[in-house]
Every structure is written in C-alpha cells, then in structure tokens.
Amino acid sequence: MTSECLVDVDSWHIDVPVAECGEPLVDLAGSEVLQVGPDRAVRVRLAVADRLVVAQSLLPRGVRLLVVAGHRTDGTPHGPHATGGEVDVTLCGADGTPLWLGTQVPDVGGPSRLADEVADDGAGAHRALLGRAMTAAGMVNHPAAWWHWSYGEHLWALATRAAARYARVAGPS
Numbered sequence: 117m118t119s120e121c122l123v124d125v126d127s128w129h130i131d132v133p134v135a136e137c138g139e140p141l142v143d144l145a146g147s148e149v150l151q152v153g154p155d156r157a158v159r160v161r162l163a164v165a166d167r168l169v170v171a172q173s174l175l176p177r178g179v180r181l182l183v184v185a186g187h188r189t190d191g192t193p194h195g196p197h198a199t200g201g202e203v204d205v206t207l208c209g210a211d212g213t214p215l216w217l218g219t220q221v222p223d224v225g226g227p228s229r230l231a232d233e234v235a236d237d238g239a240g241a242h243r244a245l246l247g248r249a250m251t252a253a254g255m256v257n258h259p260a261a262w263w264h265w266s267y268g269e270h271l272w273a274l275a276t277r278a279a280a281r282y283a284r285v286a287g288p289s
C-alpha cells in the first residue's frame with residue numbers, strides 16, 4: 117500500500133504569486149495511455165495529464181509511466197499534492213509490474229534525489245529514463261524526491277520563472 121508523499125513544499129511557497137487559471141481536475145483512471153496505480157483514483161489538472169501523456173510517448177517501447185498519486189483528496193487542501201499540479205510517478209513494464217528505481221516511492225531520505233547514485237545500475241538507468249521523459253514533457257522535479265514532479269504550481273513557477281497558475285484546490289467530495 118502506498119503511503120502519502122511527504123515532500124516539503126511549504127519552504128518554497130512564500131512569495132510566489134498565483135493566478136489561478138480555473139483548469140479542472142481530471143481522473144486518469146480512464147486513460148488508455150497512462151498506467152495508474154495501485155488502487156485509487158488519481159486526479160490531476162488537465163495540462164498535467166497532457167504532459168504525462170507526452171512523457172509516456174518519450175519512453176522506450178515496453179516501459180510505461182506509472183502514476184501513483186495526484187491531487188490529494190482528503191478534503192484538507194494543505195501540504196504537497198494540494199494543487200492538482202503535482203504527481204508521484206515511477207516506471208513499470210508492459211504488464212504493469214513496477215520497475216526498481218532505487219528507493220520506495222514515498223521514502224524521502226536515502227538516495228531519493230533524482231541524481232543520487234544508486235547501487236543498482238538498472239535503477240540508475242530507470243531514473244535517467246524517467247528524468248529525461250518528464251523534463252522533456254515540461255515537468256519539474258522536486259529536489260528531494262525522484263518521483264515527485266509538478267507543473268503549474270509554485271515549485272514549477274520558481275524553477276521556470278513563470279507565474280504559477282494552480283492554487284491549492286479542494287478535491288471532489
């Protein structure tokens with residue numbers, strides 16, 4: 117069972133203006149392109165869904181993007197994953213079996229930064245694949261967590277020097 121992503125986002129939240137664009141949250145469960153898992157709905161902003169599809173298209177045949185978490189739907193819009201612009205992603209094979217990227221997905225600490233050296237060469241290669249595809253698709257990686265990527269919210273705004281377009285939103289009831 118996947119536990120909540122606990123990356124720090126509040127440290128970067130100060131002084132970033134947000135012009136909320138009103139884009140809807142979409143459920144990725146119906147996507148024919150993206151693998152969602154393991155067992156709950158994953159909702160993200162529409163433009164994030166588009167970028168994830170682009171990232172999938174940039175991966176080699178037989179490697180799939182596995183979207184583990186999107187907008188947090190616990191009804192309390194605080195902390196990470198509250199804007200709909202944030203996702204936790206990893207890779208899986210064609211049959212949906214997750215690939216190993218060197219650490220468990222929500223575990224900050226240890227070699228959890230994307231560029232950290234990992235003991236397993238295969239894990240390092242998978243991280244490189246994920247990093248190239250997500251970056252090329254326009255997503256920004258959290259500095260402490262290889263799995264946490266965002267678009268449109270404050271971390272993305274700081275990294276790209278653009279205006280943030282996603283404020284924190286409550287999930288569907």
Ligand SMILES: [Zn+2]
Pocket residue numbers: 121122123196197202203204263264265
């Ligand atoms: Zn996350």
